[in-house]
Amino acid sequence: MDDLRSTLKSLYDGRSARARRFRYGLILFDSISIVYFITTAALTATPLFVTLNAIFGVFIVLDLAARLWISTNLRKELMRIYTLADLVVVISLVLAPLMAESFAFLRVLRGLRLIHAYHLLYDLRRESMFFRKHEDAILAAVNLLVFIFVITSLVFVLTFDGDAGIAGYVDALYFTVATLTTTGFGDITLTTTGGKLLSVFIMVVGVALFVQLARTIFQPAKVKHTCPECGLSRHESDAVHCKHCGTTLKIETKGDTSG
Structure with missing residues:
Protein backbone atom coordinates (compact mmCIF):
# COMPACT_ATOMS: atom_id res chain seq x y z
CA MET A 1 0.00 0.00 0.00
CA ASP A 2 2.89 2.33 0.75
CA ASP A 3 4.25 1.78 -2.77
CA LEU A 4 0.85 2.59 -4.28
CA ARG A 5 0.54 5.72 -2.16
CA SER A 6 4.05 6.80 -3.15
CA THR A 7 3.28 6.24 -6.83
CA LEU A 8 0.04 8.21 -6.65
CA LYS A 9 1.75 11.06 -4.81
CA SER A 10 4.46 11.25 -7.47
CA LEU A 11 1.78 11.41 -10.19
CA TYR A 12 -0.38 14.03 -8.48
CA ASP A 13 2.39 16.17 -6.98
CA GLY A 14 5.54 15.35 -8.94
CA ARG A 15 7.31 17.52 -11.49
CA SER A 16 8.36 14.81 -13.92
CA ALA A 17 7.13 14.62 -17.50
CA ARG A 18 5.15 11.50 -16.55
CA ALA A 19 3.41 13.37 -13.72
CA ARG A 20 2.54 16.29 -16.00
CA ARG A 21 1.11 13.93 -18.63
CA PHE A 22 -0.97 12.26 -15.92
CA ARG A 23 -2.35 15.59 -14.70
CA TYR A 24 -3.14 16.75 -18.24
CA GLY A 25 -4.95 13.44 -18.69
CA LEU A 26 -7.03 14.26 -15.63
CA ILE A 27 -7.81 17.67 -17.09
CA LEU A 28 -8.94 16.00 -20.33
CA PHE A 29 -11.28 13.80 -18.30
CA ASP A 30 -12.52 16.85 -16.37
CA SER A 31 -13.18 18.68 -19.64
CA ILE A 32 -15.14 15.75 -21.06
CA SER A 33 -17.15 15.38 -17.85
CA ILE A 34 -18.12 19.06 -17.66
CA VAL A 35 -19.17 19.13 -21.33
CA TYR A 36 -21.21 15.97 -20.72
CA PHE A 37 -22.91 17.40 -17.62
CA ILE A 38 -23.78 20.63 -19.43
CA THR A 39 -25.13 18.95 -22.57
CA THR A 40 -27.23 16.40 -20.67
CA ALA A 41 -28.69 18.82 -18.11
CA ALA A 42 -31.74 19.42 -20.29
CA LEU A 43 -32.18 15.84 -21.50
CA THR A 44 -34.51 13.24 -20.06
CA ALA A 45 -32.80 10.58 -18.00
CA THR A 46 -32.40 7.32 -19.89
CA PRO A 47 -30.68 4.05 -18.97
CA LEU A 48 -27.71 5.19 -21.09
CA PHE A 49 -27.37 8.47 -19.18
CA VAL A 50 -27.76 6.68 -15.85
CA THR A 51 -24.94 4.33 -16.83
CA LEU A 52 -22.71 7.19 -18.01
CA ASN A 53 -23.43 9.11 -14.80
CA ALA A 54 -22.35 6.07 -12.80
CA ILE A 55 -19.13 5.73 -14.84
CA PHE A 56 -18.25 9.40 -14.41
CA GLY A 57 -19.16 9.14 -10.73
CA VAL A 58 -16.81 6.19 -10.17
CA PHE A 59 -13.88 7.99 -11.79
CA ILE A 60 -14.58 11.19 -9.84
CA VAL A 61 -14.76 9.24 -6.56
CA LEU A 62 -11.49 7.41 -7.35
CA ASP A 63 -9.74 10.68 -8.17
CA LEU A 64 -11.13 12.35 -5.05
CA ALA A 65 -10.21 9.39 -2.83
CA ALA A 66 -6.66 9.31 -4.23
CA ARG A 67 -6.15 13.04 -3.58
CA LEU A 68 -7.42 12.73 -0.01
CA TRP A 69 -5.33 9.60 0.64
CA ILE A 70 -2.02 11.14 -0.41
CA SER A 71 -2.70 14.52 1.19
CA THR A 72 -0.41 15.52 4.06
CA ASN A 73 -3.02 17.99 5.29
CA LEU A 74 -6.46 16.42 4.96
CA ARG A 75 -8.32 19.42 6.33
CA LYS A 76 -6.64 21.79 3.87
CA GLU A 77 -7.36 19.43 0.97
CA LEU A 78 -11.02 19.17 1.97
CA MET A 79 -11.30 22.97 1.98
CA ARG A 80 -9.95 23.43 -1.55
CA ILE A 81 -12.60 24.79 -3.89
CA TYR A 82 -12.24 21.99 -6.44
CA THR A 83 -12.44 19.31 -3.70
CA LEU A 84 -15.69 20.82 -2.42
CA ALA A 85 -16.98 20.97 -6.00
CA ASP A 86 -16.20 17.27 -6.51
CA LEU A 87 -17.95 16.38 -3.24
CA VAL A 88 -21.06 18.25 -4.38
CA VAL A 89 -20.95 16.53 -7.78
CA VAL A 90 -20.65 13.09 -6.18
CA ILE A 91 -23.56 13.81 -3.83
CA SER A 92 -25.69 15.02 -6.76
CA LEU A 93 -24.95 11.82 -8.68
CA VAL A 94 -25.84 9.67 -5.67
CA LEU A 95 -29.08 11.56 -5.02
CA ALA A 96 -30.11 11.72 -8.68
CA PRO A 97 -32.12 8.46 -8.74
CA LEU A 98 -33.98 9.55 -5.60
CA MET A 99 -34.61 13.18 -6.55
CA ALA A 100 -35.61 12.90 -10.22
CA GLU A 101 -32.46 14.67 -11.44
CA SER A 102 -33.29 17.89 -9.55
CA PHE A 103 -29.64 18.22 -8.51
CA ALA A 104 -28.26 17.93 -12.04
CA PHE A 105 -27.32 21.61 -12.15
CA LEU A 106 -24.76 21.10 -9.37
CA ARG A 107 -22.63 18.90 -11.61
CA VAL A 108 -21.58 21.92 -13.64
CA LEU A 109 -19.45 22.85 -10.63
CA ARG A 110 -16.95 20.35 -12.04
CA GLY A 111 -15.84 23.28 -14.18
CA LEU A 112 -13.99 24.67 -11.18
CA ARG A 113 -11.73 21.61 -11.31
CA LEU A 114 -10.52 22.61 -14.78
CA ILE A 115 -8.37 25.47 -13.65
CA HIS A 116 -8.35 25.69 -9.85
CA ALA A 117 -6.22 22.62 -9.24
CA TYR A 118 -3.00 23.82 -7.64
CA HIS A 119 -0.61 21.62 -9.60
CA LEU A 120 -2.34 22.37 -12.90
CA LEU A 121 -1.75 26.06 -12.24
CA TYR A 122 1.89 25.33 -11.49
CA ASP A 123 2.28 23.33 -14.73
CA LEU A 124 0.63 26.03 -16.84
CA ARG A 125 2.67 28.81 -15.26
CA ARG A 126 5.84 26.90 -15.90
CA GLU A 127 5.13 25.78 -19.47
CA LYS A 222 1.64 41.02 -15.70
CA VAL A 223 2.98 37.64 -14.63
CA LYS A 224 2.98 36.01 -11.20
CA HIS A 225 6.45 35.87 -9.71
CA THR A 226 7.00 36.53 -6.02
CA CYS A 227 9.90 38.83 -5.22
CA PRO A 228 12.17 37.04 -2.72
CA GLU A 229 12.83 40.29 -0.88
CA CYS A 230 9.56 42.22 -0.55
CA GLY A 231 7.01 39.62 -1.66
CA LEU A 232 5.50 41.62 -4.54
CA SER A 233 3.82 38.98 -6.68
CA ARG A 234 3.01 40.84 -9.92
CA HIS A 235 5.62 42.01 -12.42
CA GLU A 236 5.91 42.84 -16.10
CA SER A 237 6.81 39.74 -18.08
CA ASP A 238 10.23 41.15 -19.06
CA ALA A 239 11.04 42.73 -15.67
CA VAL A 240 14.64 42.37 -14.50
CA HIS A 241 14.24 44.17 -11.16
CA CYS A 242 11.36 44.38 -8.70
CA LYS A 243 9.57 47.70 -9.15
CA HIS A 244 8.99 47.96 -5.40
CA CYS A 245 12.38 47.15 -3.87
CA GLY A 246 14.79 46.82 -6.80
CA THR A 247 15.75 43.20 -6.10
CA THR A 248 16.96 41.27 -9.15
CA LEU A 249 14.26 38.93 -10.44
CA LYS A 250 14.63 35.67 -12.32
CA ILE A 251 11.32 35.32 -14.15
CA GLU A 252 11.19 32.21 -16.31
CA THR A 253 10.70 33.21 -19.94
CA LYS A 254 11.81 32.11 -23.36
CA GLY A 255 12.92 35.66 -24.01
CA ASP A 256 13.36 37.39 -27.33
CA THR A 257 16.87 37.66 -28.81
CA SER A 258 15.77 38.97 -32.22
CA GLY A 259 16.88 42.35 -33.47
Missing part, protein backbone atom coordinates in the same frame (compact mmCIF):
# COMPACT_ATOMS: atom_id res chain seq x y z
CA SER A 128 2.91 28.47 -20.98
CA MET A 129 3.98 32.10 -21.26
CA PHE A 130 0.50 32.91 -22.58
CA PHE A 131 -1.08 31.53 -19.39
CA ARG A 132 1.39 33.41 -17.16
CA LYS A 133 0.53 36.69 -18.88
CA HIS A 134 -3.23 36.14 -18.89
CA GLU A 135 -3.77 33.97 -15.81
CA ASP A 136 -6.17 36.34 -14.07
CA ALA A 137 -8.29 36.74 -17.20
CA ILE A 138 -8.43 32.98 -17.78
CA LEU A 139 -9.43 32.28 -14.17
CA ALA A 140 -12.04 35.05 -14.26
CA ALA A 141 -13.47 33.66 -17.51
CA VAL A 142 -13.71 30.14 -16.06
CA ASN A 143 -15.42 31.45 -12.92
CA LEU A 144 -17.92 33.43 -15.01
CA LEU A 145 -18.68 30.49 -17.33
CA VAL A 146 -19.17 28.09 -14.43
CA PHE A 147 -21.49 30.60 -12.76
CA ILE A 148 -23.52 31.09 -15.96
CA PHE A 149 -24.03 27.38 -16.58
CA VAL A 150 -24.75 26.50 -12.95
CA ILE A 151 -27.40 29.24 -12.78
CA THR A 152 -28.75 28.30 -16.22
CA SER A 153 -29.20 24.68 -15.12
CA LEU A 154 -30.76 25.84 -11.84
CA VAL A 155 -33.24 28.12 -13.65
CA PHE A 156 -34.07 25.28 -16.03
CA VAL A 157 -34.72 22.85 -13.16
CA LEU A 158 -36.84 25.32 -11.16
CA THR A 159 -38.77 26.97 -13.98
CA PHE A 160 -39.24 24.61 -16.90
CA ASP A 161 -41.02 21.28 -17.19
CA GLY A 162 -38.95 18.15 -17.52
CA ASP A 163 -39.96 17.76 -21.18
CA ALA A 164 -38.90 21.31 -22.14
CA GLY A 165 -35.70 19.85 -23.62
CA ILE A 166 -33.01 21.85 -25.38
CA ALA A 167 -35.34 24.74 -26.22
CA GLY A 168 -36.14 25.20 -22.54
CA TYR A 169 -32.46 25.08 -21.63
CA VAL A 170 -31.65 27.74 -24.24
CA ASP A 171 -34.43 29.90 -22.78
CA ALA A 172 -32.91 29.44 -19.32
CA LEU A 173 -29.48 30.42 -20.69
CA TYR A 174 -31.02 33.43 -22.44
CA PHE A 175 -32.72 34.54 -19.20
CA THR A 176 -29.51 34.09 -17.19
CA VAL A 177 -27.36 36.14 -19.56
CA ALA A 178 -30.03 38.84 -19.97
CA THR A 179 -30.34 39.13 -16.19
CA LEU A 180 -26.58 39.02 -15.59
CA THR A 181 -26.00 41.86 -18.05
CA THR A 182 -29.01 43.74 -16.57
CA THR A 183 -30.45 43.96 -20.09
CA GLY A 184 -33.86 42.84 -18.85
CA PHE A 185 -35.82 42.28 -22.06
CA GLY A 186 -38.78 41.03 -20.00
CA ASP A 187 -39.93 38.32 -22.42
CA ILE A 188 -38.84 35.63 -19.92
CA THR A 189 -39.27 36.44 -16.23
CA LEU A 190 -39.41 34.70 -12.86
CA THR A 191 -42.53 35.99 -11.10
CA THR A 192 -42.39 34.12 -7.80
CA THR A 193 -40.69 35.53 -4.70
CA GLY A 194 -37.96 32.90 -4.95
CA GLY A 195 -37.53 33.65 -8.65
CA LYS A 196 -37.15 37.37 -7.99
CA LEU A 197 -34.54 36.72 -5.29
CA LEU A 198 -32.69 34.42 -7.69
CA SER A 199 -32.73 37.19 -10.31
CA VAL A 200 -31.24 39.62 -7.78
CA PHE A 201 -28.54 37.07 -6.93
CA ILE A 202 -27.72 36.62 -10.62
CA MET A 203 -27.40 40.35 -11.14
CA VAL A 204 -25.25 41.03 -8.06
CA VAL A 205 -22.87 38.08 -8.38
CA GLY A 206 -22.89 37.94 -12.17
CA VAL A 207 -22.10 41.62 -12.63
CA ALA A 208 -19.24 41.31 -10.12
CA LEU A 209 -17.77 38.36 -12.03
CA PHE A 210 -18.25 40.14 -15.36
CA VAL A 211 -16.53 43.30 -14.08
CA GLN A 212 -13.67 41.19 -12.73
CA LEU A 213 -13.22 39.60 -16.16
CA ALA A 214 -13.30 42.99 -17.90
CA ARG A 215 -10.77 44.41 -15.44
CA THR A 216 -8.32 41.56 -15.99
CA ILE A 217 -8.65 41.87 -19.77
CA PHE A 218 -8.00 45.59 -19.98
CA GLN A 219 -5.41 46.04 -17.23
CA PRO A 220 -1.72 45.81 -18.23
CA ALA A 221 -0.63 42.19 -18.52
Whole structure:
Protein backbone atom coordinates (compact mmCIF):
# COMPACT_ATOMS: atom_id res chain seq x y z
CA MET A 1 0.00 0.00 0.00
CA ASP A 2 2.89 2.33 0.75
CA ASP A 3 4.25 1.78 -2.77
CA LEU A 4 0.85 2.59 -4.28
CA ARG A 5 0.54 5.72 -2.16
CA SER A 6 4.05 6.80 -3.15
CA THR A 7 3.28 6.24 -6.83
CA LEU A 8 0.04 8.21 -6.65
CA LYS A 9 1.75 11.06 -4.81
CA SER A 10 4.46 11.25 -7.47
CA LEU A 11 1.78 11.41 -10.19
CA TYR A 12 -0.38 14.03 -8.48
CA ASP A 13 2.39 16.17 -6.98
CA GLY A 14 5.54 15.35 -8.94
CA ARG A 15 7.31 17.52 -11.49
CA SER A 16 8.36 14.81 -13.92
CA ALA A 17 7.13 14.62 -17.50
CA ARG A 18 5.15 11.50 -16.55
CA ALA A 19 3.41 13.37 -13.72
CA ARG A 20 2.54 16.29 -16.00
CA ARG A 21 1.11 13.93 -18.63
CA PHE A 22 -0.97 12.26 -15.92
CA ARG A 23 -2.35 15.59 -14.70
CA TYR A 24 -3.14 16.75 -18.24
CA GLY A 25 -4.95 13.44 -18.69
CA LEU A 26 -7.03 14.26 -15.63
CA ILE A 27 -7.81 17.67 -17.09
CA LEU A 28 -8.94 16.00 -20.33
CA PHE A 29 -11.28 13.80 -18.30
CA ASP A 30 -12.52 16.85 -16.37
CA SER A 31 -13.18 18.68 -19.64
CA ILE A 32 -15.14 15.75 -21.06
CA SER A 33 -17.15 15.38 -17.85
CA ILE A 34 -18.12 19.06 -17.66
CA VAL A 35 -19.17 19.13 -21.33
CA TYR A 36 -21.21 15.97 -20.72
CA PHE A 37 -22.91 17.40 -17.62
CA ILE A 38 -23.78 20.63 -19.43
CA THR A 39 -25.13 18.95 -22.57
CA THR A 40 -27.23 16.40 -20.67
CA ALA A 41 -28.69 18.82 -18.11
CA ALA A 42 -31.74 19.42 -20.29
CA LEU A 43 -32.18 15.84 -21.50
CA THR A 44 -34.51 13.24 -20.06
CA ALA A 45 -32.80 10.58 -18.00
CA THR A 46 -32.40 7.32 -19.89
CA PRO A 47 -30.68 4.05 -18.97
CA LEU A 48 -27.71 5.19 -21.09
CA PHE A 49 -27.37 8.47 -19.18
CA VAL A 50 -27.76 6.68 -15.85
CA THR A 51 -24.94 4.33 -16.83
CA LEU A 52 -22.71 7.19 -18.01
CA ASN A 53 -23.43 9.11 -14.80
CA ALA A 54 -22.35 6.07 -12.80
CA ILE A 55 -19.13 5.73 -14.84
CA PHE A 56 -18.25 9.40 -14.41
CA GLY A 57 -19.16 9.14 -10.73
CA VAL A 58 -16.81 6.19 -10.17
CA PHE A 59 -13.88 7.99 -11.79
CA ILE A 60 -14.58 11.19 -9.84
CA VAL A 61 -14.76 9.24 -6.56
CA LEU A 62 -11.49 7.41 -7.35
CA ASP A 63 -9.74 10.68 -8.17
CA LEU A 64 -11.13 12.35 -5.05
CA ALA A 65 -10.21 9.39 -2.83
CA ALA A 66 -6.66 9.31 -4.23
CA ARG A 67 -6.15 13.04 -3.58
CA LEU A 68 -7.42 12.73 -0.01
CA TRP A 69 -5.33 9.60 0.64
CA ILE A 70 -2.02 11.14 -0.41
CA SER A 71 -2.70 14.52 1.19
CA THR A 72 -0.41 15.52 4.06
CA ASN A 73 -3.02 17.99 5.29
CA LEU A 74 -6.46 16.42 4.96
CA ARG A 75 -8.32 19.42 6.33
CA LYS A 76 -6.64 21.79 3.87
CA GLU A 77 -7.36 19.43 0.97
CA LEU A 78 -11.02 19.17 1.97
CA MET A 79 -11.30 22.97 1.98
CA ARG A 80 -9.95 23.43 -1.55
CA ILE A 81 -12.60 24.79 -3.89
CA TYR A 82 -12.24 21.99 -6.44
CA THR A 83 -12.44 19.31 -3.70
CA LEU A 84 -15.69 20.82 -2.42
CA ALA A 85 -16.98 20.97 -6.00
CA ASP A 86 -16.20 17.27 -6.51
CA LEU A 87 -17.95 16.38 -3.24
CA VAL A 88 -21.06 18.25 -4.38
CA VAL A 89 -20.95 16.53 -7.78
CA VAL A 90 -20.65 13.09 -6.18
CA ILE A 91 -23.56 13.81 -3.83
CA SER A 92 -25.69 15.02 -6.76
CA LEU A 93 -24.95 11.82 -8.68
CA VAL A 94 -25.84 9.67 -5.67
CA LEU A 95 -29.08 11.56 -5.02
CA ALA A 96 -30.11 11.72 -8.68
CA PRO A 97 -32.12 8.46 -8.74
CA LEU A 98 -33.98 9.55 -5.60
CA MET A 99 -34.61 13.18 -6.55
CA ALA A 100 -35.61 12.90 -10.22
CA GLU A 101 -32.46 14.67 -11.44
CA SER A 102 -33.29 17.89 -9.55
CA PHE A 103 -29.64 18.22 -8.51
CA ALA A 104 -28.26 17.93 -12.04
CA PHE A 105 -27.32 21.61 -12.15
CA LEU A 106 -24.76 21.10 -9.37
CA ARG A 107 -22.63 18.90 -11.61
CA VAL A 108 -21.58 21.92 -13.64
CA LEU A 109 -19.45 22.85 -10.63
CA ARG A 110 -16.95 20.35 -12.04
CA GLY A 111 -15.84 23.28 -14.18
CA LEU A 112 -13.99 24.67 -11.18
CA ARG A 113 -11.73 21.61 -11.31
CA LEU A 114 -10.52 22.61 -14.78
CA ILE A 115 -8.37 25.47 -13.65
CA HIS A 116 -8.35 25.69 -9.85
CA ALA A 117 -6.22 22.62 -9.24
CA TYR A 118 -3.00 23.82 -7.64
CA HIS A 119 -0.61 21.62 -9.60
CA LEU A 120 -2.34 22.37 -12.90
CA LEU A 121 -1.75 26.06 -12.24
CA TYR A 122 1.89 25.33 -11.49
CA ASP A 123 2.28 23.33 -14.73
CA LEU A 124 0.63 26.03 -16.84
CA ARG A 125 2.67 28.81 -15.26
CA ARG A 126 5.84 26.90 -15.90
CA GLU A 127 5.13 25.78 -19.47
CA SER A 128 2.91 28.47 -20.98
CA MET A 129 3.98 32.10 -21.26
CA PHE A 130 0.50 32.91 -22.58
CA PHE A 131 -1.08 31.53 -19.39
CA ARG A 132 1.39 33.41 -17.16
CA LYS A 133 0.53 36.69 -18.88
CA HIS A 134 -3.23 36.14 -18.89
CA GLU A 135 -3.77 33.97 -15.81
CA ASP A 136 -6.17 36.34 -14.07
CA ALA A 137 -8.29 36.74 -17.20
CA ILE A 138 -8.43 32.98 -17.78
CA LEU A 139 -9.43 32.28 -14.17
CA ALA A 140 -12.04 35.05 -14.26
CA ALA A 141 -13.47 33.66 -17.51
CA VAL A 142 -13.71 30.14 -16.06
CA ASN A 143 -15.42 31.45 -12.92
CA LEU A 144 -17.92 33.43 -15.01
CA LEU A 145 -18.68 30.49 -17.33
CA VAL A 146 -19.17 28.09 -14.43
CA PHE A 147 -21.49 30.60 -12.76
CA ILE A 148 -23.52 31.09 -15.96
CA PHE A 149 -24.03 27.38 -16.58
CA VAL A 150 -24.75 26.50 -12.95
CA ILE A 151 -27.40 29.24 -12.78
CA THR A 152 -28.75 28.30 -16.22
CA SER A 153 -29.20 24.68 -15.12
CA LEU A 154 -30.76 25.84 -11.84
CA VAL A 155 -33.24 28.12 -13.65
CA PHE A 156 -34.07 25.28 -16.03
CA VAL A 157 -34.72 22.85 -13.16
CA LEU A 158 -36.84 25.32 -11.16
CA THR A 159 -38.77 26.97 -13.98
CA PHE A 160 -39.24 24.61 -16.90
CA ASP A 161 -41.02 21.28 -17.19
CA GLY A 162 -38.95 18.15 -17.52
CA ASP A 163 -39.96 17.76 -21.18
CA ALA A 164 -38.90 21.31 -22.14
CA GLY A 165 -35.70 19.85 -23.62
CA ILE A 166 -33.01 21.85 -25.38
CA ALA A 167 -35.34 24.74 -26.22
CA GLY A 168 -36.14 25.20 -22.54
CA TYR A 169 -32.46 25.08 -21.63
CA VAL A 170 -31.65 27.74 -24.24
CA ASP A 171 -34.43 29.90 -22.78
CA ALA A 172 -32.91 29.44 -19.32
CA LEU A 173 -29.48 30.42 -20.69
CA TYR A 174 -31.02 33.43 -22.44
CA PHE A 175 -32.72 34.54 -19.20
CA THR A 176 -29.51 34.09 -17.19
CA VAL A 177 -27.36 36.14 -19.56
CA ALA A 178 -30.03 38.84 -19.97
CA THR A 179 -30.34 39.13 -16.19
CA LEU A 180 -26.58 39.02 -15.59
CA THR A 181 -26.00 41.86 -18.05
CA THR A 182 -29.01 43.74 -16.57
CA THR A 183 -30.45 43.96 -20.09
CA GLY A 184 -33.86 42.84 -18.85
CA PHE A 185 -35.82 42.28 -22.06
CA GLY A 186 -38.78 41.03 -20.00
CA ASP A 187 -39.93 38.32 -22.42
CA ILE A 188 -38.84 35.63 -19.92
CA THR A 189 -39.27 36.44 -16.23
CA LEU A 190 -39.41 34.70 -12.86
CA THR A 191 -42.53 35.99 -11.10
CA THR A 192 -42.39 34.12 -7.80
CA THR A 193 -40.69 35.53 -4.70
CA GLY A 194 -37.96 32.90 -4.95
CA GLY A 195 -37.53 33.65 -8.65
CA LYS A 196 -37.15 37.37 -7.99
CA LEU A 197 -34.54 36.72 -5.29
CA LEU A 198 -32.69 34.42 -7.69
CA SER A 199 -32.73 37.19 -10.31
CA VAL A 200 -31.24 39.62 -7.78
CA PHE A 201 -28.54 37.07 -6.93
CA ILE A 202 -27.72 36.62 -10.62
CA MET A 203 -27.40 40.35 -11.14
CA VAL A 204 -25.25 41.03 -8.06
CA VAL A 205 -22.87 38.08 -8.38
CA GLY A 206 -22.89 37.94 -12.17
CA VAL A 207 -22.10 41.62 -12.63
CA ALA A 208 -19.24 41.31 -10.12
CA LEU A 209 -17.77 38.36 -12.03
CA PHE A 210 -18.25 40.14 -15.36
CA VAL A 211 -16.53 43.30 -14.08
CA GLN A 212 -13.67 41.19 -12.73
CA LEU A 213 -13.22 39.60 -16.16
CA ALA A 214 -13.30 42.99 -17.90
CA ARG A 215 -10.77 44.41 -15.44
CA THR A 216 -8.32 41.56 -15.99
CA ILE A 217 -8.65 41.87 -19.77
CA PHE A 218 -8.00 45.59 -19.98
CA GLN A 219 -5.41 46.04 -17.23
CA PRO A 220 -1.72 45.81 -18.23
CA ALA A 221 -0.63 42.19 -18.52
CA LYS A 222 1.64 41.02 -15.70
CA VAL A 223 2.98 37.64 -14.63
CA LYS A 224 2.98 36.01 -11.20
CA HIS A 225 6.45 35.87 -9.71
CA THR A 226 7.00 36.53 -6.02
CA CYS A 227 9.90 38.83 -5.22
CA PRO A 228 12.17 37.04 -2.72
CA GLU A 229 12.83 40.29 -0.88
CA CYS A 230 9.56 42.22 -0.55
CA GLY A 231 7.01 39.62 -1.66
CA LEU A 232 5.50 41.62 -4.54
CA SER A 233 3.82 38.98 -6.68
CA ARG A 234 3.01 40.84 -9.92
CA HIS A 235 5.62 42.01 -12.42
CA GLU A 236 5.91 42.84 -16.10
CA SER A 237 6.81 39.74 -18.08
CA ASP A 238 10.23 41.15 -19.06
CA ALA A 239 11.04 42.73 -15.67
CA VAL A 240 14.64 42.37 -14.50
CA HIS A 241 14.24 44.17 -11.16
CA CYS A 242 11.36 44.38 -8.70
CA LYS A 243 9.57 47.70 -9.15
CA HIS A 244 8.99 47.96 -5.40
CA CYS A 245 12.38 47.15 -3.87
CA GLY A 246 14.79 46.82 -6.80
CA THR A 247 15.75 43.20 -6.10
CA THR A 248 16.96 41.27 -9.15
CA LEU A 249 14.26 38.93 -10.44
CA LYS A 250 14.63 35.67 -12.32
CA ILE A 251 11.32 35.32 -14.15
CA GLU A 252 11.19 32.21 -16.31
CA THR A 253 10.70 33.21 -19.94
CA LYS A 254 11.81 32.11 -23.36
CA GLY A 255 12.92 35.66 -24.01
CA ASP A 256 13.36 37.39 -27.33
CA THR A 257 16.87 37.66 -28.81
CA SER A 258 15.77 38.97 -32.22
CA GLY A 259 16.88 42.35 -33.47
